[in-house]
């Protein structure tokens with residue numbers, strides 16, 4: 001698309017100059033915000049990593065670990081909602097849908113599974129996804145930070161686009177096993193379920209909803225994984241992927 005700047009056809013340059021200046025300021029502001037955001041997120045997940053390592057070294061067990069770190073986890077994972085906002089307002093050029101699925105599945109795990117169903121907080125699968133998320137996020141946010149500062153060490157770039165090959169399936173396994181472990185408690189307690197008769201005349205069974213969520217990983221996860229494989233090819237091997245129109 002040719003802009004009027006490129007056309008250079010008169011048009012009283014001052015208006016165009018003002019528009020260019022406004023875009024530059026917005027660009028600088030957005031970059032500054034993203035640098036701050038990514039530094040805060042890297043720091044948050046580092047705090048979480050240190051807290052988990054300290055807990056395990058002091059107690060020699062992972063039992064009780066979730067309870068100790070839950071506040072930090074909830075805060076920083078919930079804060080990641082801003083990533084969807086970043087895409088939606090266009091300061092980050094990536095898919096709102098892909099980011100939305102990723103972020104909502106994490107928030108769902110944190111608030112509607114691990115926070116709400118206390119009996120599963122000491123499951124090994126919880127520790128599995130916690131460790132995997134933590135490694136992923138420290139790598140990912142430090143990658144964005146250094147990239148924005150134009151000083152990206154190659155090993156961070158390499159880690160960002162290689163670790164996920166193992167970590168993504170491992171994280172998904174941790175999440176699915178955790179939801180699976182929650183099912184008996186959900187059935188027993190009827191948590192988040194709405195039974196008939198009630199004044200709204202609506203019924204909702206959280207148990208079956210969780211089964212649907214688990215099943216939805218089958219079509220959704222490969223799409224996220226292939227998205228990352230495409231990103232990897234583009235960034236590490238400089239391949240340009242041309243999308244078909246139809």
Ligand SMILES: CCCCCCCCCCCCC/C=C/C(=O)SCCNC(=O)CCNC(=O)[C@H](O)C(C)(C)COP(=O)(O)OP(=O)(O)OC[C@H]1O[C@@H](n2cnc3c(N)ncnc32)[C@H](O)[C@@H]1OP(=O)(O)O
Pocket residue numbers: 034038083092093094095098099101102103104105108132133136140144147148163164167168169170171172175213216217220221224227228231
């Ligand atoms: C109601 C219930 C709903 C439940 C739904 C259930 C279904 C769920 C199914 C799937 C479940 C998945 C579960 C996930 C588990 C895990 O996370 S396990 C741990 C392993 N995880 C990973 O490795 C995560 C990998 N995923 C991601 O990194 C992201 O989530 C992503 C959205 C897939 C990343 O994609 P994208 O942003 O497109 O890739 P990048 O290459 O990183 O970035 C593209 C460009 O965007 C820029 N950018 C992005 N974010 C930022 C930022 N914060 N700051 C600055 N810049 C950013 C980036 O620099 C790139 O820009 P260019 O360089 O210009 O291309």
